[in-house]
Amino acid sequence: MLAAAAVSLHPDAPLDGLSLGEQPEPAPPDGWATVTVRAASLNHHDLFSLRGVGLPADRLPMILGCDAAGVTAEGEEVVVHAVIGDPAAGAGDETLDPRRTLLSELHPGTLAERVAVPRRNLVPKPAGLTWEEAACLPTAWLTAYRMVVSRAGLPAAGGGTLLVQGAGGGVATAALLIGKAAGHTVFVTSRDEGKRARATALGADGAFESGARLPKRVDAVIETVGAATWSHSVKSLRPGGRIVVSGATSGPNPPAELTRIFFLQLSVVGSTMGSRDELVDLLAFLERTGVRPPVHQVRPLSAARAAFEQLAGGDVFGKLVLTP
Incomplete structure (x- = not known):
């Protein structure tokens, strides 16, 4: 499948390690699900990963991306919660789990045609949100x-x-x-x-x-x-x-x-990220208030490098979105 991945780490020139090409299909373990990605958004976390912050060389190649919205094999329209952790290890909050991680740090991320995540990390997408809007939510x-x-x-x-x-x-x-x-x-x-x-x-x-x-x-x-x-x-x-x-x-x-x-x-x-419960509350808040995330630009996944260049350049107001 097509994916944007970190294949090498460059602290001073992060885009030198970005590769757009074929990566292995997800192989979800028990309790996980595969989501066909309809939209994914970029974050500065992706640039940090390409610099080697939180992503050691022995995990390469690593598909980048924390945020996505898409469809499960059962046809459910979902927003993907990016934090993978055990709420029980964090007093009910997975962000406090000492072993918690984000997609693209230990497990392949969302800048791909498909991504595998724990079933707990699937949150129903409200019908009033577009795929592009929903993909902006899980991190920023x-x-x-x-x-x-x-x-x-x-x-x-x-x-x-x-x-x-x-x-x-x-x-x-x-x-x-x-x-x-x-x-x-x-x-x-x-x-x-x-x-x-x-x-x-x-x-x-x-x-x-x-x-x-x-x-x-x-x-x-x-x-x-x-x-x-x-x-x-x-x-x-x-x-x-x-x-x-x-x-x-x-x-x-x-x-x-x-x-x-x-x-x-x-x-x-x-403050770091948010819990699945807070993501559910955020979606309800957006439905109740009518607020929507500003999308700066939407590009196809095949144009990921241009989107990364724009993110690195800083000339962005709102979110950059890629659509497989």
Whole structure:
């Protein structure tokens, strides 16, 4: 079958290790199912894998991709949950299983015509979502949903204030739309004027240059950028506020800002992906609110290299989708 795979690892030139060609068909063990992929989306996780982050050379070749929506052999239309783990090992949350992994780390991923996953990882696709929209959800949107709804400590009835750093990325765009649909005031930042304009068009209450002073301090910050925005995130919080961190694309070692953190009693909360239960809740949230993930571009799987080049270049607002 046709698939996009990592065949070698290149920390400084990740696309040098990308191969588009024939890969073996899935061979699902007991308790797993094969899904015929209708759409799959790219994530920065795929670029990290090509750099060798979380993917050792002895697992190559590895089919890339965490996200997909498709059809089972029984004709069920499903969204694929990307986290493979045991909820019992994580106090009911598979993301806390010390042995949990994502598709494309230990098991072949979704950038293929077919993918095998545990049956537990199949979630019914709502009829109101297109294949392309559904394929955007399992990583970036689920990560954002967990950050905004489960981890940020915002009022469940709305009325909170939220800062999303780095408008334009998949998680940041999702956090903006989820935050607004949940009834919060949402500010965003970006170095790019065009991305600020698009964020405003999506409903942001204010779009600011990175590092700019906000109209007021916020209850929570969604932080995926890391070193480049960390000080601004800390300084933008009200006393007792909370930073929710799920990534560090600009560097993993920001200044600590410990004096401000303890003096203002701020919280720094880590967040990784989301559980299957949260994916079910996210799908229901989208159906209830009418929110849909912005799709930047759809290409056939055979054009995967062009999509990866665009992702690596950073000129993306929303999600890049491939359709086998």
